[in-house]
Amino acid sequence: MKNMFSQMEAVKTAINSSLKLIRLYDWLLDLYVLDFFVDDHWSKLPASWRESLRNIDTEYLGMILSGEHPNHILPLSLLALVSAVKALSLPRDNLKKYKIESLSCMDKDSCAGHPRLKNLFLKHVKLKKRHEISLMAEVVNHTALASKCEAVIDFGSGVGHLVRVLAYKNGLYAAGIECQNQLTEDARKLDHELEYTASKHLSKGAMSKLRRPTHFNVTLSTTNQLDHLSLPESMKSYGLIGLHPCGDLGPLLLRHFLNSDKVKFISVVGCCFMKLTNAGYPMSDYLRSLEFNLSYASTEISCHAIEVYCDRLKKGTYEDLKVHAYRAALERLLVDHDPKLKHVQVRSIKHSNNLNFRKYCELALERLGIPLPTSPHIWAKGEEDLAQWQRVVTVYSLRLALAPLVETVILLDRVLCVLEHGLSCEIRPVFDPKISPRNHIIVARR
Template identity: 65%
Template structure:
């Protein structure tokens, strides 16, 4: 039976081979659909199968609900391969099964009148993430006999407030924007004011108040130079969706610093990774492991929500992708230098016509609308194919979880190569938080 490391290596090697075989699909930009003739890039058997397919049917197929539709064997094999290699994204809800803590009523987390204390100013998506992340961090801190936590990219401090006031951990938030840090301190005081109406003086005196630091992290040595209080001589690292190379930087600090006892990390913004952030493991560095910007960018999209919309037949607003692709052909026809011109987001509505869309786009580009009828006739012909634009985008998105798997397993293998333990758990609901895996590594 293969060891954990060997299983990961095998999965990484096969995943990268699949990605390399289908890089022609992953690297397609939807706005170039007509300019670069994306439909013609599909294998002939795929074109025949998907030519008149309703995207609703494809949504079910991508979601694993195969219909009676006859599909190419190459496509079926690809979908099965992706399914077998990809880290599961189905939330395991492990936190809910853990033994509940005994919490005193005279605490921020135990008083019935303070049940909503940590919800104020927090959006629903963030509430979901923070509640589950805090539970994982608390249990990991308990397992490693560690009572200090550093949260990087802490923003308004919502997570460190929960970790400090509710879970009684010494929590510090690291944030690069001074304005956010100042606002976090104000929210701390606001929370304490509310809590003081219901808790005893003794309980208020014993609160673990979070601290907030301003720092733009760019290298490992900055963390070593941080002046932390004695109460945090042992600490865990927390990163809830740190952008780009910040996640890998935290992993490297965890590996190199003995005072860091654990790390709980949720990835984000893979397209902003540089060679410093991927690949990390020595094994993957020795493979042909390149991941293009388009493939890393699409790996950050919400495939579950997208497939649900397709399955419900709720994809009319995706026509905006065909609008942008048809507009791109018009712009490149006027001047090749206008390729990928920044039109900025134009909000879709049921009443938005292509002509109105183009009028807004040309206005933003400060260009006159074309007057040639042939240009508009070709655009109308392009738009008649809008469902095939959706089909190609959907096929591309079906590969996205495999790219994310490679990035996550590379990080996990990097930790294992150092002789430390590491696991990846799909904790968040992927329909609420698409980057839903928490990487948990411990130093025993």
């Protein structure tokens, strides 16, 4: 209990420090990139920042975001901000891997051990999902063994890739919950396809021991629904897993874990924080008492892929980033034409080197029926805006520098909520952030 109290105090301290920094720079977090020209975002930066960043090489921007030290003089306030964010944010490097050797892996008459079946679980799975599923399955299997729990339920299971690994490979009783009926039907078909392939290489005895996953078609909106699932006797107690449940679904799963003795552990990876409502954030009593809400703009940018963005800047492959300037220039054009068109939904257009501003506007507006201006002055102004594309990228990069801090507050709020209920909880950066940007898994046990 003493260690848990110390952990709670450490989490509270981390949250307080993070919120203090966010409060200082909420003006920066709340700058929407499409309003760059309409609201003159460049002028909102401190004068020393503007002077230093006016002609900065985009490669240096990538180095700054990565915490490196470019050969460029920067204001102390900016250096302090970058260092503070790095110090306060949850680590994102997946330095620790989970290597669990089970007896079944040594058994060649099994889905996990037969040499001809080593790619059995990779079929129909994209590379990003392969990475996530393999590591998530290791963490879940490890936690299930430690919890002496043989059953797991996966929410948002899609076509069942993860539950197939947990059931057929790890030997757990597994169930998938999916709201889309077609995905549930596809999951069942893939189960039969896997068993057909396995039957060509395994004995009848081994096939009879396979644990086929169960698939439910349910739209989850309250935790009460989970208590009424028609689970088999082998799943009367279970672990709860969620691989990137969207918005409030992650907090909903955590609350079910906290409120139900049936749930022995939970492993959940959050996603789409911009879709969180008051039901999903804050979760902890402590953060609710602070009465500090994160803005939509801050939660939205917290879900961006900062490592991939940094690599683009550092490698000079940033041409596609110019599209932010195109969209911001179009926003000024629309607002000047009619203020009611502010933030109107336009078609998303990818950047190409031969794409001029007028062509971009034609493509972006073609479904809205908004007439294009005829004045040469307006198009000239648009071209002047586009010439400042590096400033647009710079301000966006500064906002992105703060993104890990916002994500840290959201995730630590969830950890603290579990600790407040007297249960053990930890958070681990398991996935490679360049492959899966939302790479932290929250693991809690009874």
